[in-house]
Amino acid sequence: MHQQHLAGPPCADPAAAVRRLGCVQSQEYAVAKWSLAQRCAPGVVDADVQRMVDDGVVLRTHILRPTWHFVLGEELGWIQAVTGPRVHVFNGYYNRMHGLDPSTAAATNKLITDALRGGNHLTRNELGAALAAGGFPATGNKLAYVVMFAELEGLIANGVMRGKQHTYALVSERVPAPVVRSPEEGLAELTRRYFTSHGPATIKDFVWWSSLTVAEIKRGIAACGSALTSATLDGRTLWFAADAPPPASPPPAALLQGYDEYVVAYSDTKFAYNLSGAATPGRYPENTMLHPIALDGQVNGFWRRKPRTKTVTLEIDLLVEPTARQRQALTTEIERYEAFAGVPVAISFV
Missing domain, CATH: 1.10.10.10 (Winged helix-like DNA-binding domain superfamily/Winged helix DNA-binding domain)
Structure with a gap:
């Protein structure tokens, strides 16, 4: 938690958090933004993170694994060059199923980049319309993989949010000075x-x-x-x-997003955040969009975010009885999340 800036000195800003971690999984967008703010000093709000994403300082794209991540705009190119070929291998079955051989992918990439050129920021469905007009109709899963292919080639990433809709834009137009590495x-x-x-x-x-x-x-x-x-x-x-500083103590309480790097970035040592054994398998079905609550570094609860029109309700399920210190820290963490979200937060314990 210290190395990931969930403990110890905070990052200077959300971009510094992304730079530190390299990439940050952002599959569930609203709380992924919270995970960046959480690694900074209190005061960073949702709009601050959104501004960095809209400005292209931080981009959101498919990178590392075939899922969404935040990455610094200036670093997207060299990271995608290192890992993109491997992700293409993982996507091979679906690419073949959808007819995305090298020749076809080159054609769809051109249709997509032509549609976005000149500062156009288009939704996935609008890209689908451009592909259909060019003789390559694609919807649903097929469209997702066609667009992902262009992302993995480092050609496109997120554009500016259009209301609540995500858009795509050309990386070459979003990143004026990319970092170049062999x-x-x-x-x-x-x-x-x-x-x-x-x-x-x-x-x-x-x-x-x-x-x-x-x-x-x-x-x-x-x-x-x-x-x-x-x-x-x-x-x-x-x-x-080699020069890692002595670790700071873990925070008494942390509301983590479900795909936080603390829990999702490991396979061989995932057990480290459940040494207490409180987060037993089978308590919840897979993919229920629950988020971990870490008490002194151990997953000892879960929370669920339920947005309303002008409020957010957080359902809290604690698997252990927290100490007074942990309970107070959890209250402080919820208040910080409320300030980040910019709307009143109601709490429901289950």
Whole structure:
């Protein structure tokens, strides 16, 4: 939690949080914005994060794994170049099912980029209309994969929000000065970034997070030289920054988004946030959009966000009886979320 800035010194702003973590999963958009603000000093509100996304400082796109992530606009190109080819491999079945061979993908990419050129910011359905007009009709899952292919090529990412609708825009028009790295430099930097911001973590953890192969990751670790170090615990080799400062104590309470990097960025060491054993499997069905509540770093509860017209209700389900200190910290965390959301928050305990 210290390395991810959920404890200890806060990040300067949401862009600094994204830079620190490399990429931040943002599948559920409203609370993904909260996860960035949460890593900054109190006072960052939803509109501040949204402004950075609309301005292209932070972009939202399919990157790392075939799901949504925040990434710095200036860094999207080199990260996509490192990981995009691997995600194409994972998407291979659906790409073949939808007829997205290299020749067809080149044609759909051109139709999409032509439609967006000149500062056009279009919704996915509007891109679908442009594809249909060009002789390639696509809707539903097929349209999603056609558009994702262009994202993974680093051609498009999010545009400006249009009311409550997400749009797409050309990366070349959103990012005036992209950071350029060679493939090997990019691999080394992404490796350093992950183990610095998410460590201690194993190679298996990084395989899950990045979609890279073990061989690629070992090459990246070697390229980092003395910047990374390792330790062995219970048969696992854990990698982390050689100059990592002594960790701060975890926060007494943290409202985490369901896809927060603290819980989603690991496969081999996921157990670390449930050493208490309170978050038992099977309590909730999969994909119920519940978000973890971490008490002193351990997942000891869940919350659900229910937006209303002018309010938000948070349903709180605590799996343990919190201490007085934890309960007060949870109240403070809820008040901070209310300030971030900018609407009154009602609490319901279940």
